[in-house]
Amino acid sequence: PPSIDSISITPTSTPIAGNHFTLECNAYGIPEPIISWEFNNHRLSLGHNRYYQVIHASLNDTGLYTCLAENKIGIMKKDIHIDVLLPPSILNNGQMINEITKLNGES
Numbered sequence: 001p002p003s004i005d006s007i008s009i010t011p012t013s014t015p016i017a018g019n020h021f022t023l024e025c026n027a028y029g030i031p032e033p034i035i036s037w038e039f040n041n042h043r044l045s046l047g048h049n050r051y052y053q054v055i056h057a058s059l060n061d062t063g064l065y066t067c068l069a070e071n072k073i074g075i076m077k078k079d080i081h082i083d084v085l086l087p088p089s090i091l092n093n094g095q096m097i098n099e100i101t102k103l104n105g106e107s
Contacts, residue, residue, distance in 0.1 A: 001029065001071070001073045001074030001075065001076055002027055002028065002029030002033035002069035002070065002071050002073070002074065002075070002076045003027065003028055003029060003069075003076060004025060004026065004027045004067055004069050004076050004077075004078040005026040005027070005028075006026050006078070007023055007024065007025050007026070007065070007067050007078055007079075007080040008023070008024045008026070009021055009022070009023055009024075009080070009082065010022050010024070014083060014085055015054070015057045015061070015082065015083075015084050015085070016057070016084070016085055016086075016087055017057055017058055017059060017084055017085065017086050017087065018056060018057065018058075018087070019056075019057055020053065020054060020055050020056065020057065021053070021054050021057055021082070022051055022052070022053045022054075023037070023051065023052045023053075023065055023067070023080065023082075024050055024051055025037075025050045025051075025052075025067030025069065025078070026050070027050065027067065027069035027076070029069065029071050029073065029076075030071075031071045031072060031073075032071065033069035033070055033071045033076075034069075034070050034071065035049055035050045035067065035068070035069055036067075036068045036070070037052045037065065037066065037067060037068070038065070038066040038068065039063055039064070039065055039066075040063045040064055041064070041066070050067075052065070057084045058084065059084055059086070061082065061084050062082060062083050062084045063081070063082065064079055064080075064081050064082075065079065065080050065081075065082055066078070066079050067079075067080075
């Protein structure tokens with residue numbers, strides 16, 4: 001069956017709302033696998049595309065992304081959980097209303 005080495009995210013490991021992010025599924029096999037993506041167990045795209053891009057991230061893009069690599073021998077899946085964060089916002093009186101409190105490596 002196909003193998004999936006990893007799923008990577010660029011440009012950062014924690015996307016910020018309003019920015020883009022790209023997931024890359026590093027899969028291989030003989031015959032070459034067809035790559036597809038799921039988001040929270042719902043199919044996103046079909047075809048041979050190891051990249052999945054979110055152009056304008058929002059909190060709705062937080063969740064479980066799954067890369068599926070399939071060929072005639074079998075299927076392999078690998079998951080990555082993505083948290084989209086909100087940048088701080090400042091009200092007219094100077095009070096902060098949104099604060100990013102998650103540190104790298106914390107959930």
